[in-house]
Amino acid sequence: MIANRLEALGIVLPSASEPAAKYANYVIVNGLCFVSGKGPAGHPKGKLGQEFTTEEGYHFARQTGIEILAVLESALGSLDNVKRVVKIQGFVNADPLFEEHHKVLNGCSDLMLEVFGDKGSHARSVLGAVSVRDNLPIIIDSIFEVD
Template sequence: MIEEKIKSIGIKIPIPPNPAGSYIPVVKSGNLLFVSGQIPMEDGKVVFTGKVSDANIETAKKAAIVCAVNILAQIKKEIGDLEKISRIVKLSGFVNAVPEFTQHPKVINAASDLLYEIFGEKGKHARVALGVSSLPLNSMTEIDAIVEIK
């Protein structure tokens, strides 16, 4: 049902990107999954790079959506079935922003809204949205997640 919902909104869950450093993509502890920060990668390339400003906020929202899709891809690789997700607990969103940019929540809302659209009430979560001076590979956004599973 979840994967049908994802397909119905036009999203394809990709093969997740490999780690770009000395870490693992997902750590399972009890019934929680801690998903490492995901950047907007597609087919092994960062698709949204550079600093976020008021002029390119819509592009940054697209970057956040790709991060959320990559979170789901990592979860699917780890547990095999997105139906096992019982709750999106928390997202931490980072925006590679110019110093005067203050709309970080609007950027990360794109990821939050997507997860709510897919999971309904189970997709509502706690969150932090921060501006940072740089991100790996000059990506516009990076998002990590804590997810509860059945």
């Protein structure tokens, strides 16, 4: 059970965060759950390569992954209903000279592998952004195959 794995990892899921504007937190279509863009808990503000280091960005991406898991649990009733992590896409709010976007997004990717094992292996892309909503350091959207 995924709940046991979360407990072993010391992860307590928060309540699912609400959308920041007029959109759905998630949409399920044809066995795929699309989770809208989420940011890290506490809403830190700033850019990677300016206010934040790569290591801090990794932590923010991991926190964001936990936010995503909370939305999934709310949507599905149990994370055991996740068949596979399909895609993770990160938007890193970064200084134009920042080059470690991939290392930042590893925070979320590593979490998905820890929680779901082989089912956590996924396709992904990461982009540098000139700005993102609320000046968050990262926004991540995701796609999951679900029962």
